[in-house]
Amino acid sequence: xxxxxxxxxxxxxxxxxxxxxxxxxxxxxxxxxxxxxxxxxxxxxxxxxxxxxxxxxxxxxxxxxxxxxxxxxxxxxxxxxxxxxxxxxxxx
Numbered sequence: 808x809x810x811x812x813x814x815x816x817x818x819x820x821x822x823x824x825x826x827x828x829x830x831x832x833x834x835x836x837x838x839x840x841x842x843x844x845x846x847x848x849x850x851x852x853x854x855x856x857x858x859x860x861x862x863x864x865x866x867x868x869x870x871x872x873x874x875x876x877x878x879x880x881x882x883x884x885x886x887x888x889x890x891x892x893x894x895x896x897x898x899x
Contacts, residue, residue: 815842815884817877824848824865830893831869835880843891844880850896851876875899 815835822833829848834841846869852859854875855868869876879898 814838815881817880820873822866822869824869831865833869833876833880835877835884837884840890842880842884842889844883844894845892846876846894847896850894850899853896854899 815837817833817835819834819836822831824831828845830845831848831851833844833846835844836842848859848865851857851865851868851872852863855872857863857865857868876894879894880892883892883894883898
């Protein structure tokens with residue numbers, strides 16, 4: 808199902824980094840429906856020009872690039888309409 812009417816928002820700035828899975832989780836909302844997103848850490852590393860290390864501040868980089876990440880999330884949601892979306896470098 809492709810969501811052609813998608814009006815997704817990101818009123819909640821909560822996000823979390825799962826080091827073991829190598830992803831950052833965050834949510835958006837299409838009306839009252841929660842859409843869960845996962846951003847692959849390698850994608851963030853590539854477009855934010857981060858070096859992977861134990862000290863890499865993924866959440867800080869996520870916050871710095873939040874506008875671009877939200878825009879990529881909206882495009883991916885409009886394309887798929889799925890309730891869980893994995894963002895890769897191809898989405899940027």
